[in-house]
Amino acid sequence: MICQTVKTGTECTFMTKKGCGFTGGQCKTVVEKCEGCGRIFEWETGQYCKMYADPASKWILGICPSATHVKVEIKESAQKINPLKASKRASRAKKKK
Numbered sequence: 001m002i003c004q005t006v007k008t009g010t011e012c013t014f015m016t017k018k019g020c021g022f023t024g025g026q027c028k029t030v031v032e033k034c035e036g037c038g039r040i041f042e043w044e045t046g047q048y049c050k051m052y053a054d055p056a057s058k059w060i061l062g063i064c065p066s067a068t069h070v071k072v073e074i075k076e077s078a079q080k081i082n083p084l085k086a087s088k089r090a091s092r093a094k095k096k097k
Contacts, residue, residue: 003027006045014053027053034059038068 001015005026014022029046030037039050049055051066058064063072 007043007048022053028056031056031059034064034067036069037064037066039066 001012001017003010003012003015003020005015005020007027012020012027014020014027020026027048030040030049034040034047034049034055037049040047041050052058052064055064058066063070
């Protein structure tokens with residue numbers, strides 16, 4: 001339905017016939033951590049996220065799952081290999097062929 005509270009005239013998933021169904025009755029503005037994200041849009045009443053009605057709640061556990069401006073670093077864990085076991089595995093693999 002069309003938003004009647006903060007983002008008047010835009011399509012909103014939280015709007016119902018009774019009004020805004022989001023907690024607090026309206027969407028919340030973006031937080032500092034959201035600055036630079038591609039999912040932010042400017043409105044007369046402030047900047048809002050296109051995906052979430054409360055962007056601050058998405059940053060509680062770390063990085064927002066939809067943040068376009070943050071790159072996730074994948075850490076490769078170097079697993080220690082026992083050289084004795086590795087040689088035994090290699091010799092078994094050769095015997096099977």
